[in-house]
Amino acid sequence: MLTLSSLSPAELRHRMSIDGLRFQTGAFVACVTSPISHVADGLERLYGDYPLRDKHDFVDFYLNLVPVGGLRRWFKPQVQFDHDGLRPFQPLPHDQAFSMFEWALNWCVSGRAHSYLIIHAAVVEKNGRAAILPAPPGSGKSTLCAALVSRGWRLLSDELTLIRIQDGQVVPSPRPISLKNGSIELIGRYAPGTVFSRPVADTAKGTIAHMRPPADSVRRAQETAQPGWIVFPRYVANAAPALIPLPRARAFLKIAENAFNYSLLGAAGFKAVGDLVEATDIFDFSYSALDDAVAVFEQLAGLGA
Amino acid sequence: MKPLPLLLRALRDPRVMAGLTLPDWDLLLRQATAANLTVSLYHLAQEHALLAHIPAHPREHLLWGHVLGERHRQAVRFEAAAIGAALADAGVPLILLKGAAYVLADLPPGPGRLFSDIDILVPKARLDDVENVLKLYGWAGSHLDAYDQRYYRQWMHEIPPMQHMQRQSVLDVHHAILPETAAVRPDPDKLRAAACAVPGMPGVQVLAPVDMVLHSATHLFYDGEFDKGLRDLFDLHRLLQHFGATPAFWDILPRRAHELELARPLFYALRYASLLLGTVVPDSAFHALESARPGRLLLGAMDQLFERALLPAHASCADSFTASAHFLLYMRGNWLRMPPVLLARHLFHKAFLSKSPASAVA
């Protein structure tokens, strides 16, 4: 199957300005159109391994990143997300166009894909079992996820854990991992050779960059995984790593609270979370040093094999 | 007329869905999403035993919509019970309108519906009691500025929307089906007198079949905003198919329309439902509405306007006239509901002074 990297830069930009660039991100097919160079640059840099789709393939989500018109265009250019005529976001400064694409695609999936329980969590896999890392802001989830991924864990997702309602399997949708501020440099040192998008400063969250996912994770995006552990991470400065089992009824509620569509799924959502809690070992986890954290996860994976 | 968009072809004849290619499905789902009809497509496919013939990928999108539809159905049933309990406390019968009525009375337009609010009809004389008892049961009034509050209470057929503090559900309490300022005043007492009980739901009523159809027609053809136009027309189509299976219905419908001064919107409803969606309407019904038929020139102009405005709001269905069709109808809609002087004053205020757009004000 042809990947994005098989297109020349000119061809990639041509597709993006005419019919749209179509590619597969695990469970979903996206079609992106945009005249804004930042979007094309980001896709070129981070999505090279992703399978290309053609004009006649079925698309799940259409994303159009358009410049905002009017006088602003000249002194403070902005970008807007257009979803087949719907504009659900406020415009952002032009140079955040690639981040906007990433957020927009997450918004599409989390708002629509109701054949999955969608948990706001990173999910990685080793030895056949998946570790789910739910993530309120400030948990350090993405940094931890990036660290694990650079130490041989397969990336299934950085933001949206998809639990298939039908059979409880974790379905991959691997995408670039978004990192902020100090984490960008931290991961750059932790995993030399990692490819990042151009960091963009002054966003609402500080400076943001996206990390290219390992080719292996993207190649294996059609391989589902059995859920093994749910770990609620919390970065605590100078803390020794501490893995504490969580009472299951409380864990149930914590997972439901972190799921975008729990309430929407009704009885099926209740069953999905219940089955997930039954099938996994669940912990609160506090840590400071990435090496410590990775070691703890390696131990879990070893025990579980 | 131009060739019909794919979505209309599927709504007219659901069996069309069995033979579509993947690119067809891609387009059909985009049109359906724009028109808020994805869930309805699922139900049509299910009714006609077509789901197995739809390719897996688009079928999954239909299933996504179905999950949403079921959750809305559950929520509406729960809300109706809660509203009923409150109204029972005040001794006022609960009459559900529009979508909530379709769901609770198990009518064909019910399963496809997604809800932003619930509409009920109460006697004007009991409005204060109703508002008070709802507040007691957890609904809060809207935070509108003094102008908008006055607009609602003086001129509209409903009080400002109420929101439940805990559940966040929105409730529209109507005392008539058209505003005070409209040129025609279909008598709400007659509508309430003819309301029917819903089997298995003590205390819950819906409008009589002909009144339900007339309300839907009036709502569609008097309103200014047509982004839900096709969905509303499809609801009408389904109601007409369902109730129209009884021959007597087609005699009573035009008579009741004349009685309530709603013959013109009914004429438009029957005309566009049959033209766009293929609803089977007996000639006798059109004959009985002959006096309400617009003159040839006006009808020609209306055909042009409505045929465009009632299409899915998707780029694939637009032509260069579509934007102005929506604007002209917005003007007409408001004009029908408010006399011209009041209209100008209201539009000016809405555009320049209101910070947050009021909810259902057309």
Next chain:
Amino acid sequence: MWRLTPGQALASHGWDGEYVLYNDLSGDTHLLTGMAFRILRQVQASPSTIVMLAQSCGADEGEIESLLADLELLALVEYCPC
């Protein structure tokens, strides 16, 4: 007599004396104590009086009455003069 509100299937999970329950009518999910859960299971099996519930669940009538009031507010149980 108190009975389970019609339409409630009581889909639930219990771990270590705590229970989560899906409310089929409101769509809410509840976290319940063992006692509340026992009451629900009892009225699901058959409509019961407060006295019967106090006996089978091993609690005093005041506690039962108070729990029933809470459960009624959640549309899980209803009183029926049968």
